[in-house]
Every structure is written in C-alpha cells, then in structure tokens.
Amino acid sequence: MSAIKEKVLVIGASGQIGVELTLALRKIYGGANVIAADLREENDLLKGSGPYVSLDIMNKEMLHVLILRQNITQIYLLAAILSATGEKNPNLAWHLNMQGLLNVLDIAREENLHKVYWPSSIAVFGPTSPKQNCPQQTIIEPTTVYGISKYAGEFWCNYYFNRYGVDVRSLRYPGLISYKSAPGGGTTDYAVEIYHDALEEKSYESFLSEDTYLPMMYMPDAIRATIELMEAPKEKIKVRTSYNLSGMSFSPKEIAASIQKHIPEFTISYKPDSRQAIADSWPQSIDDSVARNDWGWKPEFDLNGMTEDMLKNLTAGK
Ligand code: NAD
C-alpha cells in the first residue's frame, strides 16, 4: 500500500483545522508518520498521538533540514493569518501568507515531494463577484489583504504545477465550524463562538448583522474534502489554482433559530463591527460543481445537522 511509504508534515498543526486534520492523517498513515509542526505549543488534543516539532515557516533553512532529516514526502501547509487579523497588520499577513507558501513550494520542487496541500478561501472573492452561487471562474477582485494573498497564492500553486510539476492541490474553504479547536481570527468565527455562548451564557452578541449570509462548512466535511482531494488520482485534479467548495449558507439569524430548537431560551443581539465590511465583500453562496464533477465532492452536513452535532459534542466535553 502506498500509504505506508508516505511521511507527512502538517505545518500550523495546532490551529483550528490543523488539530483535526493531523488526527485524521494519523489515522490513515500512522501516528509516527505524521509530524505536527507549529510556531505555538502543541495542542493538547494532539499530545501522545504522534511527533511534534516547533517550527517557524518563515525559517526556510530549518524547514528544509526538517524535511530532509524526516524524509518528508507530503506537506500540508496551514499556517496563515486570517481575514480579520490580517486587516490589523496587512504587511505581516502578506509576508507570512506568501513567503510561507513560496518556501514550501520551493522545497517541494527541489526535493521532488509527492504532494503539497495548501488551502485557499472564499476570501479570494470580492464585491464584484456574483453574490449567489459564485462560480469557479468569475470576476475575482478581493479587497482584504488575506484575500489578495490567497488569490496570489493560488496562482503560485498553478505556476509550480505547470512549470515544475509540483503536485500541489488546494480548496477554497468557506467559513469552518468546529468544536475541537478554536478559530484563529477570521470573519466567520462568530459561527463557532455562538455555540459556546449559547451553552454557557444562553445569549450571544453577533459582530455581523442578522441577515449576513456567508458560505460555511462543518469541520468533518472540510476534513473529508481535504483527504478526498489529496487521495484523488492525479488526472482527476484539473484545477491547479484552487477548487470552490460548498457546504451550507446561513445568516446569524438562521443559526440562532437553529440553536433555539435545542435551547429555546437562547437570545441573540447584533453589534456589527469592522468584520461586517469584510463579510459584505464576500459571496453568500458558492457553486462547487467543478469539484463535484472532477473528484466527486459531496457535503454531508446541513445547518440543523451541524447544530445538533456541535451542541452534543460541546455538552459532552463540559
Ligand atoms: P488558525 O489560525 O487556527 O491556525 C493557523 C496555525 O498556524 C496556528 O496554530 C498558528 O500558530 C500557526 N502559525 C502561524 N504562524 C506560523 C509560522 N510562522 N510558522 C508556523 N506556524 C505558524 O487557522 P486555520 O483556521 O486552522 O486555517 C488554516 C488554513 O486554512 C489557513 O491557510 C487559512 O487561511 C485556511 N482557511 C481557514 C478557514 C477557516 O474557516 N478556518 C477558511 C478558509 C481557509
């Protein structure tokens, strides 16, 4: 089996996606064959499940040495600065998001790595993109530094595939909702916070207005999409920038109503802040038919299914 020969490096493994993706990859390749790396300390949920190294993605030399010493064959690069944090420090966001990716792509080319995974985001789309069922190829004029870095990154991936044959694959994730690890500074983070506050406070103050619809996805679907994309035969991957990916679409008012089915006394209020302008610049829903046709993508969770699972797991964890 080819899985046995692979040695995987997950960079940004202590983050919202990194924790769950690392655990899922360890189930496939074995704990010892998936190295978790991050600038911050090892997440508690990863402890004891496999090796962890402290790594700054900006240190290309250290990254290169680690890849050689550990005979790494695949990299999942998750380290990035997200939309809301990026607007607070645009230079840092651009620098980290671009240089981190270029460091990985360069080493992947030099060392002939089997595969690289790097996520893009719905943040590539801007106010001039279609709001509903935003297609794979359309007008793309991002207005956040995060979106600009993701769009530029998509074309670097495409370039390294076409010019050097690096097998780099990518998904434009929507906002991700999870109960295992906290989100890291995005505009869609409200959809995670709301579940915690619903259980703890029975109320939530939303930083987005009640009718702000955004594309979202429950983490189990996102992890499955990532693994299905990475396991798909190479000839099926026809998009080498990044695939649109869709799960569900809802507003703060709708997620609150979904929670009220389980916690009738839960109340929501609205106090939009600077993240409202970012949300308003993004599409409300995504057309992912290209991913569905090319490698068979199909989401499983809808809003009510996610709410039930989130509340059950958060309650069990208390
Ligand atoms: P996160 O902020 O939760 O995690 C990122 C991790 O990277 C953190 O643990 C952080 O410590 C680490 N990191 C930061 N700088 C680093 C450095 N210099 N060297 C090594 N590690 C460093 O982010 P996430 O939500 O897990 O996102 C992962 C990827 O998925 C990012 O590229 C993000 O843009 C993308 N994405 C996420 C979402 C979402 O909703 N979570 C949606 C679309 C795209």
Ligand code: AKB
């Ligand atoms: C963010 O809100 O910045 C992220 C994303 C959609 O990329 N969750």
